[in-house]
Amino acid sequence: MASAPGIDDKTILLGGSFPLSGALSANGQAALGGIKAFIDATNEAGGVRMSDGVIRRIEFKYYDDGYDPARVVQNFRKLVDQDQVFAYVGAFGTATNAAVMPLATRQEIPQVLLGTGASVFSADQKKNPWTIGWQPTYEQEGESFGKYLVSLNRTLKVGFLGQNDDLGDAYRNGLTEAIKGSRVSIVADVTYERTDTSLDSQISTLAGSHADVLFSAVAIPRLESAVLARMAQLGWAPMTYLPIMSNSATHVIKASGAVSFPEMFSGEFAKVPDNPIWAGDKAVQSYLADMKKYSPEADATIANAVWAYSAGDALVRALEGMKDLSRQDLMTSIHALDYDDAPMLLPDLAVNGSDSASPPIHELQVEKFIDNRWELIEDSEKN
Amino acid sequence: MGALQQVVDGLSAGSIYAALALALVLVHRATGVVNFAQGEMGVLMAYVAWSLTSAGVPVLVAVLAAMALSFPLGVATERFLIRRFHGQDGLVIVVVTVGLLILLNGIVGAIWGYVSKPFPSLFPNEVIRLGGVAVTVEQIGNLVVLLAVVAGLQIIFLRTRFGLSLRAVADNRESSALSGLAVNRLLMAGWGMAAALGTLAACLIAPKIFLDPSMMNAVLVYSLAAAVLGGLDSPVGAVVAALVIGVAENIAGAYIDIIGTDLKIAVPLLLMVVVLLGRPQGIFGRREVVRV
Numbered sequence: 001m002a003s004a005p006g007i008d009d010k011t012i013l014l015g016g017s018f019p020l021s022g023a024l025s026a027n028g029q030a031a032l033g034g035i036k037a038f039i040d041a042t043n044e045a046g047g048v049r050m051s052d053g054v055i056r057r058i059e060f061k062y063y064d065d066g067y068d069p070a071r072v073v074q075n076f077r078k079l080v081d082q083d084q085v086f087a088y089v090g091a092f093g094t095a096t097n098a099a100v101m102p103l104a105t106r107q108e109i110p111q112v113l114l115g116t117g118a119s120v121f122s123a124d125q126k127k128n129p130w131t132i133g134w135q136p137t138y139e140q141e142g143e144s145f146g147k148y149l150v151s152l153n154r155t156l157k158v159g160f161l162g163q164n165d166d167l168g169d170a171y172r173n174g175l176t177e178a179i180k181g182s183r184v185s186i187v188a189d190v191t192y193e194r195t196d197t198s199l200d201s202q203i204s205t206l207a208g209s210h211a212d213v214l215f216s217a218v219a220i221p222r223l224e225s226a227v228l229a230r231m232a233q234l235g236w237a238p239m240t241y242l243p244i245m246s247n248s249a250t251h252v253i254k255a256s257g258a259v260s261f262p263e264m265f266s267g268e269f270a271k272v273p274d275n276p277i278w279a280g281d282k283a284v285q286s287y288l289a290d291m292k293k294y295s296p297e298a299d300a301t302i303a304n305a306v307w308a309y310s311a312g313d314a315l316v317r318a319l320e321g322m323k324d325l326s327r328q329d330l331m332t333s334i335h336a337l338d339y340d341d342a343p344m345l346l347p348d349l350a351v352n353g354s355d356s357a358s359p360p361i362h363e364l365q366v367e368k369f370i371d372n373r374w375e376l377i378e379d380s381e382k383n
Numbered sequence: 384m385g386a387l388q389q390v391v392d393g394l395s396a397g398s399i400y401a402a403l404a405l406a407l408v409l410v411h412r413a414t415g416v417v418n419f420a421q422g423e424m425g426v427l428m429a430y431v432a433w434s435l436t437s438a439g440v441p442v443l444v445a446v447l448a449a450m451a452l453s454f455p456l457g458v459a460t461e462r463f464l465i466r467r468f469h470g471q472d473g474l475v476i477v478v479v480t481v482g483l484l485i486l487l488n489g490i491v492g493a494i495w496g497y498v499s500k501p502f503p504s505l506f507p508n509e510v511i512r513l514g515g516v517a518v519t520v521e522q523i524g525n526l527v528v529l530l531a532v533v534a535g536l537q538i539i540f541l542r543t544r545f546g547l548s549l550r551a552v553a554d555n556r557e558s559s560a561l562s563g564l565a566v567n568r569l570l571m572a573g574w575g576m577a578a579a580l581g582t583l584a585a586c587l588i589a590p591k592i593f594l595d596p597s598m599m600n601a602v603l604v605y606s607l608a609a610a611v612l613g614g615l616d617s618p619v620g621a622v623v624a625a626l627v628i629g630v631a632e633n634i635a636g637a638y639i640d641i642i643g644t645d646l647k648i649a650v651p652l653l654l655m656v657v658v659l660l661g662r663p664q665g666i667f668g669r670r671e672v673v674r675v
Contacts, residue, residue, distance in 0.1 A: 021489075021492075022492070022497070023492070023497050023595075023596070023597055024497070025492070025497055026496065026497055026498050164644070164645050190643075190644045191643075191644045191645050192644060193647075193648055195600070195601035195604070195648070196601065196648075197396065197399060197588070197591075197592050197598075197601050197602055197605075198392075198395070198396050198399070198591065198592065200392040200395065200396065201389055201392045201393070201396070201632075201633040201636055201637060201644075201647075202644055204385065204388045204389055204392055204637070205385070205389075205636075205637050205644075208385040208388075221499065222499040222592065222593035222595060223592075225501075225593060226591065226592065226593070233510045233517050233519055234388075234517045235510075235512075235517070251498065251499075255499075255501045255593070257501060257508065259508065
């Protein structure tokens with residue numbers, strides 16, 4: 001059978017690019033470690049049995065991009081032209097993947113299961129048929145908390161704080177969409193720049209709006225910490241939403257050093273390995289064991305590792321589901337993914353690749369910070 | 384209440400910018416160079432202070448120790464790096480200091496990692512409420528430390544022989560040497576003092592914005608604006624300009640709709656353009672006169 005580059009009788013060669021140096025290196029290292037751990041575990045268990053009956057090992061090639069779009073483009077070219085990878089998988093970051101997408105489209109190379117919450121990679125799959133994301137988008141995250149607020153069935157005034165770019169817009173759009181026509185409304189809308197050293201002024205403005213809810217879509221954990229510290233200083237304690245990127249109990253909430261906290265909410269689609277509520281969970285235990293064994297250099301508690309690990313599982317399932325070993329077939333197989341037993345995914349969530357305007361995981365659950373840990377809201381309400 | 388709170392927040396942000404602006408002014412005043420790596424040198428030593436506090440050293444002692452260690456770092460930077468480019472085009476030195484900034488950033492990241500770390504404050508974590516306006520002890524403390532540093536610098540520069548020599552060297556290196564001043568030692572001393580001050584700035588800022596290899600990059604933009612606005616040779620000017628920038632930025636962001644938080648960052652730059660059009664030497668700067 002004639003097969004695409006990167007596939008022979010023994011191996012499937014795949015590639016990716018990650019920021020392994022620079023400011024985002026801890027996250028890049030985690031994302032790489034997560035997908036590598038799942039792949040290595042799969043190889044050790046034998047490999048991937050494909051539709052032609054051959055069992056193949058996955059070889060994963062990667063380069064450091066330092067989160068520089070120019071370097072990502074070079075890495076992508078190198079992977080495709082020199083290394084001749086079959087597909088570009090699990091690559092980390094929004095700006096970096098955005099730089100690769102036009103090339104992937106033009107050269108017809110699968111750019112799949114990406115480590116980014118930007119909707120652009122999954123929203124228009126007619127225009128970019130070779131690209132698809134993985135995790136829920138920032139819009140979907142904003143929407144899920146918006147729906148929760150509406151479900152409270154109260155008149156609520158929301159103050160919005162977001163980054164002055166596409167990321168902030170995505171959260172705002174999702175939230176606005178969800179609360180349209182309800183008793184929930186946005187009364188103050190304030191932005192910050194990635195380079196801001198202090199958000200005190202923004203928090204003073206928001207506090208002055210007397211909002212009942214603060215949607216604090218601050219994507220930089222240390223700035224989110226500073227927001228919590230400032231709120232405590234001002235004595236302002238509305239219901240507060242922390243985005244998935246800045247909801248770490250340790251690095252954001254505890255690190256803020258604040259003496260008091262508001263009622264805090266966040267969103268989640270995967271199990272957080274160091275959250276005590278999952279201490280006895282089998283999936284978490286085998287995840288941690290795989291990370292320790294295959295990717296000891298990565299920090300397994302960083303969420304990017306968890307997301308990439310579950311993307312590794314989706315990759316293996318997609319490879320197994322392929323019919324004719326072509327690149328086109330990989331895309332078809334990813335779009336056919338439909339299962340609810342993904343490792344590390346929250347119990348009520350599923351993977352479904354069939355929606356042509358949405359990434360395979362497109363739902364989140366709202367959680368609430370209770371007794372120093374995040375608890376899924378359904379569970380805590382039952383108590 | 385809202386407007387007053389914005390002013391207080393602005394003064395607090397301004398005192399952050401002022402701390403680094405002072406170090407910039409010090410180096411410029413002593414050696415005529417704008418050191419773009421000033422903030423990053425401070426970050427490196429703030430990490431040293433953080434390591435000391437993690438080892439159980441009290442924060443005040445750790446900061447003072449880091450400042451003391453910064454002095455030889457600044458001296459060495461001048462002696463072994465900057466001096467090699469003496470006499471070359473000013474732009475060359477700018478490029479050298481920018482290169483140093485990038486190098487130090489990488490070194491800090493390689494040693495301590497890129498995950499930001501909480502840094503203990505020199506001041507108690509307490510809030511004073513004055514008629515609805517929240518002021519933290521830290522904000523007051525930072526401002527007091529700053530004013531003390533400015534006063535100290537003014538005394539050194541204007542009232543001591545050492546300060547006079549420093550000014551002379553910055554003004555005209557060759558004439559100073561011919562007049563018998565130990566030019567090389569004075570240059571090193573200027574850089575050493577600036578490095579200690581940069582470290583103090585980083586340690587004052589870190590509790591607020593968390594220790595991070597790139598934490599001073601954004602501050603540097605504001606501090607440069609403040610230093611240029613106030614006059615690159617005036618410590619008082621730099622501090623006043625930094626406070627003005629902090630307050631103006633917040634007030635404009637909060638109350639001028641067309642600016643809003645989106646364009647807040649443009650305010651200091653706009654101020655800079657307006658002032659420099661009228662007074663190229665800055666508000667407090669002395670006009671440079673060259674004899675022909």
